[in-house]
Amino acid sequence: GDSVxxxxxxxxLSEEAFLTINCTYTATGYxxxxxxxxxxxxxxxxxxxxxxxxxxxxxxxxxxTYRKETTSFHLEKGSVQVSDSAVYFCALSxxxxxxxxxxxxxITLSVRP
Amino acid sequence: xxxxxxxxxxxxxxxxxxxxxxxxxxDFQATTMFWYRQxxxxxxxxxxxxxxxxxxxxxxxxxxxxxxxNHASLTLSxxxxxxxxxxxxxxxxxxxxxxxxxxxxxxxxxxxxxxxVT
Numbered sequence: 001g002d003s004v005x006x007x008x009x010x011x012x013l014s015e016e017a018f019l020t021i022n023c024t025y026t027a028t029g030y031x032x033x034x035x036x037x038x039x040x041x042x043x044x045x046x047x048x049x050x051x052x053x054x055x056x057x058x059x060x061x062x063x064x065t066y067r068k069e070t071t072s073f074h075l076e077k078g079s080v081q082v083s084d085s086a087v088y089f090c091a092l093s094x095x096x097x098x099x100x101x102x103x104x105x106x107i108t109l110s111v112r113p
Numbered sequence: 114x115x116x117x118x119x120x121x122x123x124x125x126x127x128x129x130x131x132x133x134x135x136x137x138x139x140d141f142q143a144t145t146m147f148w149y150r151q152x153x154x155x156x157x158x159x160x161x162x163x164x165x166x167x168x169x170x171x172x173x174x175x176x177x178x179x180x181x182x183n184h185a186s187l188t189l190s191x192x193x194x195x196x197x198x199x200x201x202x203x204x205x206x207x208x209x210x211x212x213x214x215x216x217x218x219x220x221x222x223x224x225x226x227x228x229x230v231t
Contacts, residue, residue, distance in 0.1 A: 004156075032217035043117070043206065043224035044157075051217040089157070093217065100147070101208075101220055105156040 002027045002102045004090050009107035013080055021075040021107055023064075023090035031092040033057075033066050033073040034101070038087040047075075047088070080111045114140050117209050119223030126197055126230055134192045134226045136207030142187035143209035147220065148180075151204040160205075163190040197230045204228075 007022040025033065035047040035057070048057030053068035062077045073090060090104040116139040126132050136146055144165045149157040161182050162170040169182035179201075181193040194201050204227050208220040 034219060036219075036222075041224075043119075043222040044208075044220075045222065046219040049217070049219060100159055100162065101157075102159075103156040105154070 002031070002092060002094060004092055004102055004104035006090050006104035006107050010110060011107060012110045012112065015082055015111055015113055016079045017111075019075070019077040019080045019084075019109070021088055021090075021109070023073045023075065023104060025071050025073065025090075025092050027071075027092055027094060029094050031094050033064070034091045034093065035062070035064055035073070035075050036089040036091060036103075038089065038106070040086070044089065080109070082111045082113055085109055085111045115211055115221040116140055117143075117207065117221045117223040119207055119226055121226060122224060123227040124229070126228070128198055128230055129196055131193055131195045132197055132228060134194075134205055134207075134228075136190045136192070136209075136223055138188045138209050138221075141209075141211055143190075144187060144212060146184060146190040146207055146209045148182060148190075148192050149206045149208065151206060151225070157206060160192075165190075194228065197228070199230045202228055202230045 003026045005024050032051045034049045036044045037047045038044045048059040050057040050066035056065045064073050064075045087106045087108050089106045091101045118137045120135045146163040148160045151157045160175045163182045163184040165184045171177045184190040206225040208222045
């Protein structure tokens with residue numbers, strides 16, 4: 001079945017540091033890939049997405065590129081801020097009627113001033 | 114737009130009682146809603162897909178008699194945890210997709226409900 005693997009956390013960085021959060025996936029078809037973010041006390045919200053190979057999703061300074069050859073969708077940001085502290089989930093959605101989302105375990109990012 | 118409201122945000126109940134969690138789409142009609150369960154430091158696990166006007170589709174291993182899902186209208190789905198036990202304590206999250214959106218469209222999530230069974 002489908003699965004999403006995220007690097008182990010938590011991750012603690014200083015403000016303005018470079019961020020990479022690894023995500024790899026296993027899927028039978030051609031999924032769409034997502035990064036969701038969960039800020040403290042809030043629900044999950046979409047951060048960015050990519051729907052086909054070589055697509056790059058970007059939002060709020062974050063980027064991720066859909067790499068079919070390595071089945072990866074790593075999240076990057078050049079300079080993190082304290083306000084980026086949150087839990088980040090990588091997810092995939094296969095083609096199909098109800099398009100269920102399969103999530104990775106999530107990783108907690110803490111950014112210190 | 115695309116706001117999903119979940120209520121209550123937290124609830125404490127005694128073992129053996131039932132608890133109902135509501136999920137509403139405030140500014141759109143959701144023919145399909147999804148219920149997830151999140152364990153500490155673990156991923157979100159899909160419990161069931163709730164379809165308006167029909168029976169929910171449960172994932173393997175989820176007890177349908179314990180987790181009753183009702184999707185009576187296009188803007189409301191409810192999850193009832195029946196005869197709750199401490200092991201049912203968890204974070205429950207609902208989500209919905211805008212109508213007509215395909216598999217490559219994002220889900221919109223409620224803020225979740227923290228259930229504690231004593």
